[in-house]
Amino acid sequence: MSTFLDPIDLFVFLISTVLTGSALTVLHQRRRKATHRLRELSSFRERSQSSEPVDGLTGLYDKILPRIAGRLLPANPSKRSTLQLRMYQAGFTSPASIYTFAIIRLMLAVLPFLVVSSCFASGFLSPKTLLMLSIAGAGVGFLTPSLWLDYRKRKRQQLFVRSLPDFFDLLTTCIESGLALEASVKRVSVELTHAHPVLAAELLRVDNQISLGTAPNDAFESFAERSDLDCLRSFASLIRQTRLTGASMGEALRVNAEMMRTQREQRAEESAQKASVMVMIPTLLLIFPTVFIALAGPAMIQLSEKFGASEAVSSEK
Template sequence: MDLILFGIMVAGLFFFLIAYLIQKTTPSQGRRLFSSNSAAIEVNKRRHNIISEQFSKRLNSIMGFAKDPVKAKELKKKLMLAGCYGSRAFSRFLFFKLTSPLAAIIIGIPLSLNLNVGLIMKPVFLYLLLAFGFYLPNLVLNHKISARQKKISEGLPDALDLLVVCVEAGLGLNAAMKRVADDLKMNNPVLSLEFNMLNLEILAGLDREQALRNLAERTGVEELSTLCAILIQADRFGTSIAQALRVQSDTMRTNRRQRLEELAARTPVKLVFPLILFIFPALVVVILGPAVIQVAESMAKK
């Protein structure tokens, strides 16, 4: 037990040291440069950005992404789908991926020493922990992507109904999306954030068509991509946006109902294995148990 606590303490100190080194933006001379005036703050930010870029380049070279830009682009797209839009999200994920196996080994060594198994199984246990630590960042990232896309899919029908009401009330599409984003801030903050980013891109001067394409690319949700395509077509050909939104709302509501009916139809099939494995053996024991006991007692008397 002492070795386990020691391993956890060492892992915690390791992460604390690495985090401190990352947050340490400038040396002592640079820290003296920091003051309350805006010029010093700007210089400090530039130094921080330079050090962050150098740290990101070193991580890219260590993890092999510098030689494989296609793989780096795929990872950045996954981070975008997970909602990690910051400029440092890529380097932070690489840092997590680099330190996770090390932390698993640091914690696993004292654990393996306390295991009452053979000498062959202890290295196997360490290898399993190393593999778990290596794949843990990818598992966390994929889980975050799935949870985020599920949250967007669940809130999209209600958001589309609100959008139809706002457009039919006379609001423009941009103003309607801003209103829907404000209304969804409490119930669905993920979808609200995406609509707000869409409005910010349009306010920054980006074309609405490109902003809608960026929205579809950021989320990766099929229903939202279809909605963006419909809005692009309606905007391009000058058709009624309210009518297009109403048709898409009815279609999405029908698809959701069919999806729920499909899940309900799968329920009896999914219940077969729990019934066979857990309920039927208990019923057999309850029904045949007394008879087996009586037969055993009668055989013992003979």
């Protein structure tokens, strides 16, 4: 009996190990996000009762993970800060998310080599093909998490763009009713919890920064950096200018809300105009060739039969 493992069994074992590790990492990350959200929405008494065992697991996770994945991150502090900012813009606010990203990127870069090596051990591939597929798979696996981060960032920005007009309308209403800017932000963050939970979570973070002594314009500038939206940068500049000049905050916010509503209508009209152009692509690629075959097919058959008969008569002569 052979003492070596069957290549197929080795391949199944490696795939199962990688998939299990990835699933556990994703589940733990989601659990940490849910725990963090519950801490923000719950009271101090509920936090003291329910978060003690989770704090132990989270603390152990935060201590072990940087030691394992710290060497996989860029050594340059500016590049590491840029990567951390990209994680924030994609919605991953935990400091440990950057280490999880590095481990997943390493696993996706190594996984193609393991798969190709298993096929090579089974005799399906040549050494040259093994090398080429390993390099190509490692490149794709290394770039895929970065592309996925960009995709998450775009989706998050779309959520913000759709929900910001409602935020500005509610904020204008609160300020014109007599509330201060700080109290208005807190009230609006509560009101938008169910309609726009992503924006409400960010507004809650802004409210916490303001409560800790940060100026409102600086807190919204930090929010603009986390979302990478020009409209929020303009809003932060608006708050700064109204505080410096003593202008009416409610009037300025009303103008800003009308501008955001107009921009949303323009984006909807632009999407409608693009839809009419995009419909032409399947029409030209799928419908038009079918219609052409249905119309010109019988004529082509008749022409081919006629020319075939004439060639046969000419050959007989």
